[in-house]
Amino acid sequence: MGKKKRGHPDIEELLARPWCYYCERDFEDLKLLISHQKAKHFKCERCGKRLNTAGARTIANVIFIGLSVHMNQVHKENLTSVENALANRQGLDIEIFGMEGVPEDIIQQHNQRIIQNFYTAQAERQAATGNPPRGLSGGQGPTKKIKIETPEEIKKRLAEHRAKVAAQKEAIANGTPLPVVAPANGPSPSQVASPFPPPQPGFPYPAGAPAYPPVAYPPGAAPGAFGSLPARPPSGGPIPSALPQRPSYPYPGGVAPPGFPGASPVDESAANAGRAPGGDDIDQLIRMAEAGIKPAKNGDEQPAPTEKKKKGMRMVYDDTEVSPEEKMALLPRYRWVEEAAA
Amino acid sequence: MAPSTQFELPQPPTDAVSSLVFSPDSSHRLLVSSWDKHVYLYQLTEGEGDNANLLNKYEHRAPVLDVCFGDASNNEAYTAGMDRQVKKIDLTSGEQTVLSKHSEPVRCVVYSSAHNLLVSASWDNTLHVHKLSDPGSDPLVIPLPGKPHALSSSPTKLVVAMTARLVHIYDLPTLAAATSPPAPWQTRESSLKFLTRAVACMPNDAGYATSSIEGRVAVEWFEDTLESQARKYAFKCHRQAAPEEEGGGDIVYPVNALAFHPVYGTFASGGGDGTVALWDAEAKRRMRQYQKFPEAVASLGFSGDGKYLAIGVCPGFETGMEDYTGQGRTRVFVRELGETEAKGKGTK
Structure with a gap:
C-alpha cells in the first residue's frame, strides 16, 4: 500500500479504513476499494468488463447488474465463484458492494484482527525503539533493550x-x-557506542534490523571461556568448527562478503x-x-553461505547434462531396440 | 476462473505426452504425440458446450517424441520417433512414410511452410534438413556440437538448443538454398545456467524464449546489435516455497513448455509444478497464472487463431526416479481464451 504518511496510524484510523471482503486488503478510501473490487473480483474474464458486484444489487433504487448476470446474459455462462478471493470468501451467496453487504460477524473478525495486529506491532516497536507509547512524553516507557551491556x-x-x-x-x-581507514589505536567510535559492529553501507541486513539476536554467540563464547582469554589458548580446530552455530541470516556479525568494497x-x-x-x-x-x-580468509569463509543457499533450493530435476527424455528413453518401458524392428 | 472455459479431451493418450500442437490454420485440430507409441488427432467442436473428438490415432513402433503439422493442403503431419525415424503421416489415410533415419532417437521435428522444409533434430548430434519440394532427395545432414533438446522456428529463423547451454540459430532461407551444411547464422550461449528445456520463437520473427530445468525463462532477440542484446532478460518462475519443516527455501521445477500466442505475441510457460502462466514479453509482466493442474505440464500449444490453449499434463520425470509411467495420469486440457485474456498491455 502506498501510504504516504510516515509514522504509525492509531487504532481508530486503522479501523476506519475500508477493506475488501474478498481478499481482506484495506484501502485509503471507499472509492479505491470499489475500483479494486471492480478490477480484481468483478471483472469479466471473457470481455474485460468491470462490473460493480457479483450478482445484482439495488442501492438507492439503482439496480447494479453484477458479474454473474452479465456472464449469463452476454456470454451464456454461469459464474460459480469470485475470482482472486480468499478460499472461504469465493461464494456468490453474499452480495458485496464496497463495504456494503459484509456480514456482521466477518466485520467483527476483521476488527479483531486489526486490533490484535496493531497492539502486537506497537509492542514490538516499543521494545525495539525504547520510545514511549504515543501520547506519553517522558522516558517512562520501557527502556531500550539495546543499551544494556551485559x-x-x-x-x-x-x-x-x-x-x-x-x-x-x-x-x-x-x-x-x-x-x-583503520585508526591506529582502539576501536572506532561507532564500535564503542554499540557492542555490535555497525552495518556496512549497502550491507544486507535483515529487514527487522532492530531485532539483533540477543544471543548470537556460539556456546564456546560463554562467560567461562572468557576467563582464560588474556593468554591466547592454543588453537584448536580451524574456523569451520565454529560455523554450524551461525545464525541463519547472511554474513552474521558483520562479516562482509568477499570483495565487498566498504570493508577494510x-x-x-x-x-x-x-x-x-x-x-x-x-x-x-x-x-x-x-x-x-x-583475503584467503575470505575464501575460507565463502563456502558456508553458498552451501546454505543451495540447501535452501531444491531442484526437482537437477541433471544438467542429460534431459529427462533421455532418461525415460533408457527405461525398459520405453526403450527401443533396433533388432526388435526386424 | 470460470470453469466453463476449460475442458478436458476425451480419450487422452494412455501414457505421457511428449508434445502437442494445433494446426497452424484455424481449423482447431490438435495433434498429440505420446510415449504410448501413438499420435492422436483431435478436432475441437465449437458451439454450446465446448468439446472435442478423437478423429484418429496413428500407431508407431516406439514412443513418439515430437509431432508437427505439415502442408495443410495435403493434410500431413511429421513425427520424431524413438525408433530413430522421421516419418510423414497422411492424416486422412493414416499412411506413413519414412523420410530419414538417424542413428539415435529423434527428439524434435519442425516444419516451415514458407520454405517448404522439414527439420529434424536427433540425439545423434545432427539436424536433418528435408527439402520437401524434392521428395526423393537425401536430407542435408548438419552436425551439431551437442545433443539437441529443443527446436523452434520463426518465419525466417531456426533455433536449436543443445546440451552444454549451446544455442545455434540458423537462417531458414540459407538452409533452403544450401547444398552443403551451412554454418549457423549465429551461435550463442544460453542466458540460463542450467540445461535448456524448451525453446519458442516469437511469431513476429524478433526473438525467442528459452526455459531451463531450473525454474527460469529467458527472452532474447535475434538482432545482433548492442541495443537489442541489452534488452534480453531472464526471470524465475515455476517455483514453490518449501514447507518450513523441510528446511524452507524453494522447490524449483523445470519449465517444460513454452508457446507464443500467434496474434498477440505474449507467451505461455508450463512447468513441473503443474501451473501455466501467461507472460507479456514486451512489458516484462506476468499477465495470468492459471489454477494448478493435477500433474506437471508437459506441453503447451496455442491454436492457429489464438483462441485456444492446449495443455498436456502428465507426471513429471524427477531426479532419482527409477521407474516412470504416465499411465492413467495423462490428460489434455483445452482452455478457451477470452478475447483479451492473452493480450498484453504493452501491445494495445
Whole structure:
C-alpha cells in the first residue's frame, strides 16, 4: 500500500479504513476499494468488463447488474465463484458492494484482527525503539533493550579490541602498511557506542534490523571461556568448527562478503572477533596477519553461505547434462531396440 | 476462473505426452504425440458446450517424441520417433512414410511452410534438413556440437538448443538454398545456467524464449546489435516455497513448455509444478497464472487463431526416479481464451 504518511496510524484510523471482503486488503478510501473490487473480483474474464458486484444489487433504487448476470446474459455462462478471493470468501451467496453487504460477524473478525495486529506491532516497536507509547512524553516507557551491556558483551568488546590491537601490532612488526581507514589505536567510535559492529553501507541486513539476536554467540563464547582469554589458548580446530552455530541470516556479525568494497581488512578481523571471540579466531587472525594473507580468509569463509543457499533450493530435476527424455528413453518401458524392428 | 472455459479431451493418450500442437490454420485440430507409441488427432467442436473428438490415432513402433503439422493442403503431419525415424503421416489415410533415419532417437521435428522444409533434430548430434519440394532427395545432414533438446522456428529463423547451454540459430532461407551444411547464422550461449528445456520463437520473427530445468525463462532477440542484446532478460518462475519443516527455501521445477500466442505475441510457460502462466514479453509482466493442474505440464500449444490453449499434463520425470509411467495420469486440457485474456498491455 502506498501510504504516504510516515509514522504509525492509531487504532481508530486503522479501523476506519475500508477493506475488501474478498481478499481482506484495506484501502485509503471507499472509492479505491470499489475500483479494486471492480478490477480484481468483478471483472469479466471473457470481455474485460468491470462490473460493480457479483450478482445484482439495488442501492438507492439503482439496480447494479453484477458479474454473474452479465456472464449469463452476454456470454451464456454461469459464474460459480469470485475470482482472486480468499478460499472461504469465493461464494456468490453474499452480495458485496464496497463495504456494503459484509456480514456482521466477518466485520467483527476483521476488527479483531486489526486490533490484535496493531497492539502486537506497537509492542514490538516499543521494545525495539525504547520510545514511549504515543501520547506519553517522558522516558517512562520501557527502556531500550539495546543499551544494556551485559558483562559478556563488555568482555566481548574487550576481546574484540585486543584482537584488533594484536593484529595491528603484528602487522606493524611485519612492516605491512596499515589501511588508512583503520585508526591506529582502539576501536572506532561507532564500535564503542554499540557492542555490535555497525552495518556496512549497502550491507544486507535483515529487514527487522532492530531485532539483533540477543544471543548470537556460539556456546564456546560463554562467560567461562572468557576467563582464560588474556593468554591466547592454543588453537584448536580451524574456523569451520565454529560455523554450524551461525545464525541463519547472511554474513552474521558483520562479516562482509568477499570483495565487498566498504570493508577494510582490519575491520573485518575485528568483526570476526566479535562474532566468535574464542582464542581460535584470534590465533587464526594473527597467523593471517603474520602471513599477510587476509583475503584467503575470505575464501575460507565463502563456502558456508553458498552451501546454505543451495540447501535452501531444491531442484526437482537437477541433471544438467542429460534431459529427462533421455532418461525415460533408457527405461525398459520405453526403450527401443533396433533388432526388435526386424 | 470460470470453469466453463476449460475442458478436458476425451480419450487422452494412455501414457505421457511428449508434445502437442494445433494446426497452424484455424481449423482447431490438435495433434498429440505420446510415449504410448501413438499420435492422436483431435478436432475441437465449437458451439454450446465446448468439446472435442478423437478423429484418429496413428500407431508407431516406439514412443513418439515430437509431432508437427505439415502442408495443410495435403493434410500431413511429421513425427520424431524413438525408433530413430522421421516419418510423414497422411492424416486422412493414416499412411506413413519414412523420410530419414538417424542413428539415435529423434527428439524434435519442425516444419516451415514458407520454405517448404522439414527439420529434424536427433540425439545423434545432427539436424536433418528435408527439402520437401524434392521428395526423393537425401536430407542435408548438419552436425551439431551437442545433443539437441529443443527446436523452434520463426518465419525466417531456426533455433536449436543443445546440451552444454549451446544455442545455434540458423537462417531458414540459407538452409533452403544450401547444398552443403551451412554454418549457423549465429551461435550463442544460453542466458540460463542450467540445461535448456524448451525453446519458442516469437511469431513476429524478433526473438525467442528459452526455459531451463531450473525454474527460469529467458527472452532474447535475434538482432545482433548492442541495443537489442541489452534488452534480453531472464526471470524465475515455476517455483514453490518449501514447507518450513523441510528446511524452507524453494522447490524449483523445470519449465517444460513454452508457446507464443500467434496474434498477440505474449507467451505461455508450463512447468513441473503443474501451473501455466501467461507472460507479456514486451512489458516484462506476468499477465495470468492459471489454477494448478493435477500433474506437471508437459506441453503447451496455442491454436492457429489464438483462441485456444492446449495443455498436456502428465507426471513429471524427477531426479532419482527409477521407474516412470504416465499411465492413467495423462490428460489434455483445452482452455478457451477470452478475447483479451492473452493480450498484453504493452501491445494495445
